[in-house]
């Protein structure tokens with residue numbers, strides 16, 4: 236039976252399969268991003284609008300990836316498209332600052348509580364790398380304290396901790412000396428306290444404030460408050476990686492939602508409204524390390540250096556401003572939240588009704604589905620299933636993830652990655668209803684084919 240959904244997936248996608256054949260001859264690894272890997276064929280999307288996207292074979296999807304989380308307003312929002320069209324007429328890239336960049340920084344400064352100063356870069360990965368450089372320069376220390384399962388991009392300084400086993404490098408090619416600078420512990424305040432007390436070489440604590448991997452392993456506001464208190468007490472800069480949560484959890488990000496102000500925050504995705512780019516923001520005290528003073532000694536040896544050809548490029552600036560202006564009043568986020576809430580509840584009802592060993596969860600406009608591989612853990616009731624353990628929630632076996640994703644794909648639904656997704660302001664009740672039908676059929680199939688287990 237497991238063959239049949241693989242067959243259906245391939246049969247629905249003859250052009251994608253052919254393209255993938257060509258891609259493997261010219262594209263290293265066959266795809267542009269590890270998460271896009273698919274043994275049959277990755278998705279080749281031709282166009283997208285609102286909550287939907289269409290692939291080269293004409294298959295239509297309700298999209299819960301939304302540009303890897305960049306599109307809170309939905310695909311091809313007219314305001315962002317118009318802003319980019321008007322800008323592109325004036326030139327693609329000047330390699331200079333330009334007036335709209337100041338406007339963009341001003342908007343971010345107004346929205347994000349910790350953003351006394353803003354520095355633009357090109358991606359979330361660049362942002363976390365730069366934030367760590369700032370924290371190291373400020374403290375004169377070396378290490379970063381991270382939590383199990385948290386993802387902060389793909390550079391070497393976060394090269395451990397994102398996937399289980401959390402003490403092993405996520406990739407070949409990362410120097411051991413760099414891995415030694417990364418401390419990974421469970422998200423537990425007692426352990427944080429012990430670690431900060433015992434190791435005075437920690438330059439920063441950096442985390443996804445909503446929890447590991449866009450909330451796959453959720454964190455609470457209470458944890459975040461405790462962490463703020465501990466990092467203040469031990470004088471260790473607190474860095475929020477708000478690449479996902481920024482502007483999504485509230486117009487002021489996760490920090491705006493819960494009223495905890497980190498020292499630095501990393502923004503990406505929504506900040507540009509869907510084009511490449513990002514920003515590091517933070518308190519003036521740390522961000523002033525970028526300043527030139529005119530003193531030769533200081534300017535050569537006493538500051539944090541940062542370059543980047545495409546920083547705050549005009550097109551990303553234009554779509555960023557257009558999107559943030561709309562996001563600012565909170566209504567797009569609220570609509571996205573409502574749709575995710577409907578999805579989570581509907582999925583919960585279905586999982587319960589089918590007796591499946593799994594549950595749906597998440598905050599804001601994010602949903603996740605935890606599923607136990609067949610035969611399941613033998614949980615007697617649905618309540619027994621719940622766990623916040625990172626290794627469990629991030630350890631759903633690959634064959635379950637693939638079967639879940641593929642069954643949804645052949646029914647016209649695409650996830651962000653793993654077993655979860657994100658909604659946008661463009662998602663509707665009709666999308667939710669259609670998704671829940673596909674979800675129910677998927678769960679039934681996975682139970683029938685003994686991919687996932689049952690409760691009781």
Ligand SMILES: Cc1ncc(COP(=O)(O)O)c(C=O)c1O
Nearest residue numbers: 358359360386387388478479503
């Ligand atoms: C929380 C978080 N931090 C950092 C990144 C890296 O951002 P980018 O892919 O723009 O480099 C991501 C990307 O998904 C992310 O989710």
